[in-house]
Amino acid sequence: MKEIKGRCLCGMVSFEVVNxxxxxxxxxxxxxxxxxxxxFASNLFVTADGFLWLSGTEDIVNYQVPGREISKSFCRFCGSGVPWSNADGSKxxxxxxxxSGEPEVSERIRIFAAEQPSWALDFEQANSHAGFSG
Structure with a gap:
């Protein structure tokens, strides 16, 4: 299978995963x-055996939301979100x-849609610009 690479913004943390x-x-x-x-959070799910850290695991900080099954892992240098494993380590x-490329995804789902803020509705109707607008 073909792999896809990923990294944090500064490049200290990098990985490769089966696409x-x-x-x-x-x-x-x-x-x-x-x-x-x-x-919203945009998260992809893959089995752990299809994932490989390439660099920077020592630079990852993990935050566990108290009392919840929600966590965030991020680069300690640039703060960019990076992958983390589920509770049992299987995903x-x-x-x-x-x-760094387009993911191939079997299923796309939106959860907690009822909690989506009104300011985030109808993004397709927003004015589009190729870069910064001033």
Whole structure:
């Protein structure tokens, strides 16, 4: 199978993963919005045996939300989200934005859609620009 690479913004943490993801999950729960600073978290799921760290594991910081099964792993230098494993270690959860290419996904789902903020609705209707707009 073909692999896809990913990394944090500064490049200190990098990985390679089989490009055959079980699902892409867009989550709009309050905790995911807070932990990402966005309208939703975009996470990919793959079996752990299809994942390989290339560099920087010593530079990863993990934050576990107290009393919840929600966590975030990030580079201690640039703060970018990086992959983490589920509780039993069988799956890796990969923030979609840290991949260097297009993921191949079997299933795309949106969860906690009822918690999506009104300011995040109808993005398709927003004005588009190829770069920064001023």
């Amino acid at each position: 055959a993801f079980d699902k892409l999950q867009l989550c709009s729960c309050e905790q995911c919005r807070q932990i990402t600073g966005s309208a 890796m959860i990969i923030p979609a934005g840290c991949l």
